[in-house]
Amino acid sequence: MATVASSERGAPVRRRAGVHRRARAGGTGALPMGVVTVWLSVIVLLPLAALTAKSLGDGTGSFWHAVSSRAAVDALAFTLVVSLIAAAINAVTGTLVAWVLVRDDFRGKGVVNALIDLPFALPTIVAGLTLIALYGQDSPVGIDVTYTRTAVLLALLFVTLPFVVRSVQPVLIELDREMEEASTSLGATPGQTFRRIVLPNLRPAILSGAALSFARAVGEFGSVVLISGNVPFRTEVSSVYIFKLQESSDSPVAAAAVSVVLLAVSLTVLVGIRVLERRGGDRGHA
């Protein structure tokens, strides 16, 4: 029987009530909002406001002077470049690891999968020490990278290892295998199928994971501080530079100024990730 309503009967109406109807029951009122706002303001915003104020406290001239000193520029440039390299390597190795964990099958896969999160659970200072054990002066294999730029890269790769793996893994699990089968049936080689079918579907997840590891790497301190030797103009990253500045001065305008720059970089990346995720989300719903 033809009916006017038939066209909408099959329409997905799930969660409609929750999305654009705000109910009296189950909502939270003004009080929790107030508590949360005060909490975040005191813990997060107040210190950052103090930081920004201090950085500009002696005028924009000294701000500029502080961030354009050769040591500051060198540290920042090195931090950004090494973080970028770490993110790029992660994009490749993270995807590879995620692929092997999802599509391959071998004994002990569960353990390997669990170990991926170890860098998140392990204190960063321990991570640094761990790398020194294998790649330091007492290295049993005779490789000593301490006090080199490679050491910094190694430390960053260690602490950011989970990001790309954990963002690609769920996408790969959800990925429709029939797409790949269709591609194969149309004559594509495995390599072509990966490049043309799998990779485009993974790209947003890889990008977002790599961006997260970049953001993390830019601010990393604990894992780098022991292994890098903190050689100025060579292996000193911005966070170590800031640490030294604030330790050696009573009015750390310079430290605050460099911090603000570092903060701006991280914030830009964070906002970028949000935009990226939102776009990915929109496409997913289309």
Next chain:
Amino acid sequence: MREQSRTTRLGLRVLALGYLALLLGIPVGLVLYRTFEHGAGAVWSSVTTPAAIHAFQLTLEIAAIAVPLNTVLGVLTALVLVRGRVRGKPVLEAIVDLPFAISPVVVGLSLVLVYGRTGWLGPWLTDHGIQIIFSLPGMVIATVFVSLPFVAREVTPVLREIGDEQEQAAATLGASSWQAFWRITLPAIRWGVAYGVVLTVARCIGEFGAVSVVSGKVAGESETLTLLVEKRFGNFDLAGAYAASALLALIALATLLLMTRLNPRKEGRP
């Protein structure tokens, strides 16, 4: 073709596992080996020196304050973010994420600029005889800051996923919002909360950079486990550093075990 894809798969497996072994497995294994190569007795005496015991206690003490605070307020934040009927939620969400994007050193420095001797509140605090920086409160605040997002981040998607119909149903059945929260919402999000708490604990115990700036690092007073590791390493007490690291690594492994148990993204849990 079959043969070829088999070879490819094996190749990829060797590559991936090799990378993980070189970066993760072998170094961590080596640290544990180095720690215990001179016998458990040496390790034991190294982690039971007064300074080590105090560092361990202080680390737990900080976590014992920071974790409950971040748990309660994290759940509340998630509730506001998902269920709140207020403007400005995107801004709030961004602020919650901020601590993830800030270098721990910058966190420490910022706190010094608020609570330190020359900081915004410094004069007032000095007048009232309150010391925050270079003492326990400062270390707690630093730890709270860096571990702030975890619970809220883990609970938010779970709350979104369960929707608010169950809470509405509870309301129509006569439950007050308080009853609905305790009987319906909290049980529904408990795994998300637990997962967030585990992450928070791990971060609190492992925090180094921010605490390092605000602690003052006085042995037996304001030295946490991670600071002890750094100090021993700096004093060329490598065995001692390894021993303290092993203790932290064991906590990390326990955390990892709990994480795999609790991961809310895993299917098929009751």
Next chain:
Amino acid sequence: MITVESVDKHYEDFHALRGVDLEIASGSLTALLGPSGSGKSTLLRVIAGLEVPSSGRVILDGEDVTNLAPQQRGIGFVFQHYAAFEHMSVRDNVAFGLKIRRRPKAEVKEKVDELLRVVGLDGYQQRYPSQLSGGQRQRMALARALAIEPAVLLLDEPFGALDAKVRAELRTWLRRLHDEVHVTTVLVTHDQEEALDVADTIAVMDAGQIAQAGRPRDLYDAPASEFVMSFLGPVARLGGGLVRPHDLDLSLEHREGATEAQVQRVVHLGFEVRVELLPADAPAGAEPVVAQITRAEAETLELQAGDIVWVRAPLGQVPGVVAA
């Protein structure tokens, strides 16, 4: 008795209810019927107290409840997606409202067992919602809503998430349940067949207003607007008016008031035959008019594609609504 008095509901950018007035008799089973976005669910939620109206009043059994929270209204509400408490057993789900009211344990157990018998879930006490089918979950949700002996039972598209067969079974079952329990029931649906089948009163909603309310037959036979007519069943447009396809009268000769049309297609659907016609005066590209006739009629007329017939609404019956 439920009285809704000039209720308005605004959302930020959406006017969901526009001055709705409605009376729902005690003990009746009323369907709020309308397309999605017509405001029917919003109206139900306003009655429940899950939404606060922007203006207007809601009166339950003589008491103004407009400013009462849902907890205080003594209503039972059943959600489209069940809103089952996933972490509780079936027994605890149904017992929830009674436990909130601190009823004695023995009474709770007795009541829960009785209700589970009524909804046909006896023996499922220890199961969890995830172990139930959609239909079973919804029956559990009904038992849960009925446990607190509500003055009013409100159902928001209760069968919307179920497949067609279960949906038909459940609505027959709901009708029987209502005959037993006699609680004033309001059911929101967008399915006119469901409304006609189950309700003794239907309120058709359109764009935030009540388009027409009354007994199903009256609405079907005397719709107040084109919208109501077309929403309640299939319609054909003939000479500017709307007619039910089964009311159309076909003949091979010209008759008073009939329109000439060419047969496009004849479809045999078992007991009925559907004839698609193109009126001679129809503009190019117009949709065909569909007439529904019996097999016997079709055999008498021996219609084939290309034939010319004369079509009209039956004598003495004006087409339901004349186009504005």
